[in-house]
Amino acid sequence: MDLVAFAPGRVNLLGEHTDYNDGLCLPFAIARGVTVRARPSPDGMTHVESLTLRERDEFDPGAPAPAPADGWRAFARGVVAELRAAGHTLPPAMLEISSDLPAGVGLSSSAALEVALALALLALTGELEPDRRWLAHLCSRVENEWVGAHTGLLDQLATLFGEEHAATLIDFRTGAIARVPMELDGWTLATIDSGASRSLAGSGYNDRRRECKTAAELLGVSSLRDASLTDIVGLPEPLNRRVRHVITENARVRTATEALHARDLTKLGDLLDASHTSLRDDFEVSVPEVERTVARVHAAGARGARLLGGGFGGSVLALFGPDTEPPSDAVSATPGPGAGLR
Ligand code: GLA
Numbered sequence: 001m002d003l004v005a006f007a008p009g010r011v012n013l014l015g016e017h018t019d020y021n022d023g024l025c026l027p028f029a030i031a032r033g034v035t036v037r038a039r040p041s042p043d044g045m046t047h048v049e050s051l052t053l054r055e056r057d058e059f060d061p062g063a064p065a066p067a068p069a070d071g072w073r074a075f076a077r078g079v080v081a082e083l084r085a086a087g088h089t090l091p092p093a094m095l096e097i098s099s100d101l102p103a104g105v106g107l108s109s110s111a112a113l114e115v116a117l118a119l120a121l122l123a124l125t126g127e128l129e130p131d132r133r134w135l136a137h138l139c140s141r142v143e144n145e146w147v148g149a150h151t152g153l154l155d156q157l158a159t160l161f162g163e164e165h166a167a168t169l170i171d172f173r174t175g176a177i178a179r180v181p182m183e184l185d186g187w188t189l190a191t192i193d194s195g196a197s198r199s200l201a202g203s204g205y206n207d208r209r210r211e212c213k214t215a216a217e218l219l220g221v222s223s224l225r226d227a228s229l230t231d232i233v234g235l236p237e238p239l240n241r242r243v244r245h246v247i248t249e250n251a252r253v254r255t256a257t258e259a260l261h262a263r264d265l266t267k268l269g270d271l272l273d274a275s276h277t278s279l280r281d282d283f284e285v286s287v288p289e290v291e292r293t294v295a296r297v298h299a300a301g302a303r304g305a306r307l308l309g310g311g312f313g314g315s316v317l318a319l320f321g322p323d324t325e326p327p328s329d330a331v332s333a334t335p336g337p338g339a340g341l342r
Pocket of ligand 1: 012015016017018019020108151152153154155309310311
């Protein structure tokens, strides 16, 4: 019988580009995600099929390390290599991937794919599921070293720790993860595709990471979590604005957490708007298609809207009040359970 693992995509309510700066994020897992069906392979090779893309891959899982590959093929090869490097003995497998999560729209399809593959492969070994923080790190290495995007840990933790009716407050300095109840009281959170697709590998994402690292070095702090608004006065352009985004975004995550506890959705909308302004003007990760989409959803009555995820394209997250009908292309996003075997 096939083993089935599912990992959801995520919406990050607040806290963009803070994860790799030891900061705070407030994501939730959504209903859409990636499913991997797995069973032992009869011929000693690992076979991977993407039902969504109608493409296949095959490699020898026992080779010293599977050869790197481009595109979606990098994921299974990377997960197998990293699990083996961590000491797991993986049987050759037949893996079938399907997804109802679009790629390149800022909903974290990459992390969902890594996590679903890892859970399915580990289930085939019959071992107990490993610690989920450890697994998030392993999947993040796949992303960094096999896929080529130097992303932080947000997406992997979001899919692994998601819960129904709640967002997940993550403190990347301490590793603390806390459940924040999310009662929307008739309001709607929705994502709207801007039409500008992007892949984080090769985008300005890696440049922003480098800028944050340089700024921290200039400030003499181990991460931007320790920077303060008074510090940025001495920094050159645009590093001063990059740091200002990180500091103010961490503060917005704290305020959003309080707003969710207080069920103050008007406040949440204001925070989404403020985050967008900061991501556009200070962190400079917006693009014209995203700006047009933000303007369009505001014209349609959104009470707050911002670019979602790493930026440089992708989706917009918008909040609509109880009396407003979201535009027809808006897809409602509600918190669903985290990754697991199905
Ligand atoms: C992408 C990355 C995350 C995070 C966000 C921005 O989703 O994968 O690690 O940095 O961008 O918040």
